Amino acid sequence: MxxxxxxxxxxxxxxxxxxxxxxxxxxxxxxxxxxxxxxxxxxxxxxxxxxxxxxxxxxxxxxxxxxxxxxxxxxxxxxxxxxxxxxxxRPAVWSQYWAGLEAALNRVQSEGGLRRDWADACAGRTGIDCFDHWAQELAATGYLHNHARMWFASIWIFTLRLPWELGADFFLRHLLDGDPASNTLSWRWVGGIQTPGKTYLARPDNIETFTAGRFRPAGLAAHAPPLAAPPAPGPRGLPAPDPFLPGPTQGLLLTEEDLAPDWLFDAGLTPVATATLLATDARSPLATAPQVIGWARAAMADCTTRHAGRLGPVTPTGTVDDIVTWAATAGLSEIVTPHIPTGPTARRLEGLDAALAGEGIAFTPITRPLDARAxxxxxxxxxxxxxxxxxxxxxxxxxxxx
Ligand SMILES: Cc1cc2nc3c(=O)[nH]c(=O)nc-3n(C[C@H](O)[C@H](O)[C@H](O)COP(=O)(O)OP(=O)(O)OC[C@H]3O[C@@H](n4cnc5c(N)ncnc54)[C@H](O)[C@@H]3O)c2cc1C
CATH class of the missing domain: 1.25.40 (Serine Threonine Protein Phosphatase 5, Tetratricopeptide repeat)
Known part of the structure; x- marks a missing residue:
């Protein structure tokens, strides 16, 4: 950190x-x-x-x-x-990943060999020196170079033959940048699911060249047959993004998905109150690394401190019920939030719009212009x-x- x-x-x-x-x-x-x-x-x-x-x-x-x-x-x-x-x-791809992860974690409970191999891979005890180095670097620093992520994922899948979802989960629990889209889809890409049939094979000479001779692992898989997986659903149409319209009794909800509300203030948002919500612990069914949780918490504090004069009173929340209670107590007519993309935070907030509607409070996620276009x-x-x-x-x- x-x-x-x-x-x-x-x-x-x-x-x-x-x-x-x-x-x-x-x-x-x-x-x-x-x-x-x-x-x-x-x-x-x-x-x-x-x-x-x-x-x-x-x-x-x-x-x-x-x-x-x-x-x-x-x-x-x-x-x-x-x-x-x-x-x-295609938000269903996140649900598919989560279901696959839960199934793999169930297998870990009942299959001793898998449990041992998974624990060794996570602890950096496989005997493959580069892989062990990266596992330990990730746990210590919360970061890995992109090329190391590719080699690591490839060795996890094709040499160690571990379920890819367990590897994606290991990353998501430890990366300071752990992101449901970049992480899940990159692991799918290495395994040949994202671009059907096209896999990424980690090669000893490539590792040696791009680590400047630090590593030349022996015993890596020589082939990378694509993993079997259901085809991805077709793209859905995205709803037209809500325009931002300033109003008198608006509250702001800040999440770890977007800690840059400045452009909403510039567009006229003057919240009477602000709630914060962190779902870092929901990145995995297992425990997210303390340094990842601590990083997101400190990042949120940095945001609320910088904008203290514009937020009104700030209330930490953890659940849909907390947010509904906060909004009703503050007398809000609308909660505005930077768009919350598919992933753990969105899952934690499932049902929020309906619960707020029951109280007569509007819920308005706002998509940034670049995202809305891209x-x-x-x-x-x-x-x-x-x-x-x-x-x-x-x-x-x-x-x-x-
Ligand atoms: C298996 C695997 C898992 C990954 N998991 C994540 C993840 O959870 N979160 C994450 O942010 N990135 C992830 N990446 C993508 C990439 O490895 C990191 O974004 C990058 O290494 C971050 O380091 P950097 O900021 O020095 O990147 P730079 O090379 O300096 O790139 C600048 C920025 O561009 C973006 N970027 C760069 N490469 C990629 C890429 N291949 N895919 C998406 N964005 C990219 C990042 O936001 C990065 O900060 C993953 C890649 C792989 C192969």
């Missing part, structure tokens, strides 16, 4: 230091997994909780580089947007989505071509 102070100020410092290197340097060196990870931004914990937003990161990078020079970095940031949109269009484009693969990037970049406020 020392490398990722949970404040917006730290995110802005990291962005300022990294943006000059987000062009050709990043394109040339981003796949290297070296100690300290200086060749990548390591902005993901802040982006995931939106202590800093994708728009801000892209705008700052484009102050230093042309879109062509920063092409690789821009594409990576849009991978995040793409995965969010893809899952928003998500409906995530109907197919990334390469089709990518065609929209120039148009999406054009929408980002503050962007100037230099």
């Amino acid at each position: 020392a490398d990722f102070p949970p404040t917006r100020a730290a995110a802005l410092d990291r962005l300022a230091a990294f943006a000059p290197r987000a062009g050709r340097d990043y394109a040339a060196r981003r796949n290297l997994d070296l100690p300290g990870h200086a060749d990548v931004s390591r902005l993901s914990p802040w982006l995931r909780h939106r202590l800093i937003t994708e728009d801000e990161v892209l705008a700052e990078v484009l102050r230093h580089h042309s879109p062509q020079a920063a092409d690789k970095f821009i594409a990576e940031v849009f991978w995040r947007t793409y995965w969010k949109g893809w899952l928003e269009l 998500w409906p484009r995530a109907t197919h693969g990334f390469f089709r989505f990518r065609e929209a990037i120039p148009e999406l970049l054009g929408q980002i406020r503050g962007w100037r071509l230099i």
Whole structure:
């Protein structure tokens, strides 16, 4: 956690230091997994909780580089947007993952061999030195380089032959940037479920090259046959996003999904009261790592402290009932919240709109303009989505071509 102070100020410092290197340097060196990870931004914990937003990161990078020079970095940031949109269009895939995870955890209870192999993999005790190193690095720091995540997931699935859902869950419990869309869909991609038939095989020579000779594992699987899985449902139509309309008795609900309500204030939101809700413990049926829970809690505190003058009284809540009681007590007619995407927070808040409606209180999630434009484009693969990037970049406020 020392490398990722949970404040917006730290995110802005990291962005300022990294943006000059987000062009050709990043394109040339981003796949290297070296100690300290200086060749990548390591902005993901802040982006995931939106202590800093994708728009801000892209705008700052484009102050230093042309879109062509920063092409690789821009594409990576849009991978995040793409995965969010893809899952928003198919929320059933999150439910499928969760059901598969519960089934795998049941198997762990009854199959001693599986339980031992799973525990060894999570503890970094497999005897595969790189894999053990990454398991321990993840538990210690809450972060792994993208290439290490790919190799780790591939070895988990194809060499150790463990259920992929248990690996995705291990990541989600330990990553400071643990995200239901990027994580679930990346694990599905490695296993050949996301892009049917196309798997990712971790190769010893590739690991040796991109860890600068630190590792050359023996005994890795030489083949990566795609995992069997039901086909993904087709994309649903997203409802037209609600426009934000300021009103006199509005409250604000803040969750760990989006801690940047500034643009709502700019648009005229003046909440009479604010509630906070953290669902970090709901990222897994097992215990989420204390440092992940602590990070999200501190990030929320950073947000409410920075905006203290605009929030009204702030009330921590934990359940739908808490929120309904808070809203009724505060005399609210409407709760506004930055959109809560598919995942643990949305699951915790299932039934909230109906419960509020019963009290005559409106519930209005507001989708950010960039997400509203981008998500409906995530109907197919990334390469089709990518065609929209120039148009999406054009929408980002503050962007100037230099
Ligand atoms: C198996 C697996 C699991 C993953 N789980 C997560 C997760 O839970 N949360 C998460 O944020 N990312 C996840 N990723 C994507 C990626 O590994 C991380 O976003 C990235 O490593 C974060 O480090 P960075 O900020 O230094 O990235 P940079 O290379 O500096 O990229 C800048 C930003 O772009 C976004 N980004 C970069 N690469 C990707 C990618 N492949 N997919 C989606 N967004 C990307 C991130 O927001 C990142 O902060 C996963 C990838 C794999 C292969």
